[in-house]
Amino acid sequence: MSSSESKIMALAHAILAALVEAPCSGYDLAKRFDGSVGFFWSASHQQIYRELSKLEDQKWISCETIPQAGRPDKKLYSVTDLGEQQLKEWIAQPCEPTPVKDDLLIKIFAGHVAPNQTILAELERHQKAHLERLSTYENLEQRYFQNPQELSESAQFQYLTLLNGITYERHWVTWCDRVIESLNQKIEKL
Amino acid sequence: MSSSESKIMALAHAILAALVEAPCSGYDLAKRFDGSVGFFWSASHQQIYRELSKLEDQKWISCETIPQAGRPDKKLYSVTDLGEQQLKEWIAQPCEPTPVKDDLLIKIFAGHVAPNQTILAELERHQKAHLERLSTYENLEQRYFQNPQELSESAQFQYLTLLNGITYERHWVTWCDRVIESLNQKIEKL
DNA sequence: TCTGCCATGTAAGTTGTTACATGATTAT
């Protein structure tokens, strides 16, 4: 216990969580972090490859190299017993809610220094982006999670993270509506 | 335009946004990042002091040193014309919604590897934390933003960021309820 | 022919965290 054991390393654990569900390569992981794993964590492929090397050094994951004709070898990673144990322990440690950090909100806070039209345009862009994500999430819900009670245990937990994504996006869409309305009222008064 | 001009530097702009509203010291800024500025950005005092030095070097802010008896000098920072111009330009550049990163959601995603009671306890802790923040925000709303149309322009924009905090916390509280309910049903079936 | 996908990584820089450091004043 002398050295650095009690760190956060959320990315490491997000990777473990993904690999426990389904072993795959770094490349595939990067794609999953852009899809369903993206409901709760984001990471670039560079970060993922670096973290995979560390995790393998620590023996939390193991790697099977699959040679492929005419392309780089594919490295298939799986979580070891030690890795699953570490994930379990990490889950049991209390953590704090993630502090908010959002560029758009800085812009709104300082909204009086910029023209209303600039702010409005940016809000509409963001609302559109959130609506698109919301519809992606709702499609996934309809396609894969129609009968929640018939799902496997791990699929039920995944569904709960998808539901979080859905209520999160709805919160943004609703708030954007509210702010756009405010700004339009202000513009009308001029 | 040869060098690094088009970076993100969101912290720098969050500081500018706070100082435009009210000039203050690094120490006071750190407190504000723990309060109202915390609705949209978080930062430690170390980060803030480092960033203030950079911003002063770039002449985006200026500093008036106020000597004090028996304590370190207080440094009162204000945004320069150049700084306000930079803030305005930054606001006009489009930005993307912040990608989600939340430890609790990793834990839920991998929920099947840990005991249900562990997950339940953590969910209840988080729900409590979100409820507390929500009530803090709602108190602020009642105290300072009762008649939104009578507020100054900059206070109106601040109110909109507070509203975001309120709907954000409600989203979490509601989702926690939903997940706790699911887990309780699962436990009952055993 | 050119774009995009498959599949991996390195290097340099920025941002954020944790630990350390100082020292007087005020409230319990």
Next chain:
DNA sequence: ATAATCATGTAACAACTTACATGGCAGA
């Protein structure tokens, strides 16, 4: 006495971003 508040910072490290780098294969 002890802890909290005021007020500032440095140093080391961890996390994340951006740019660079390779190279074949498949489809338009």
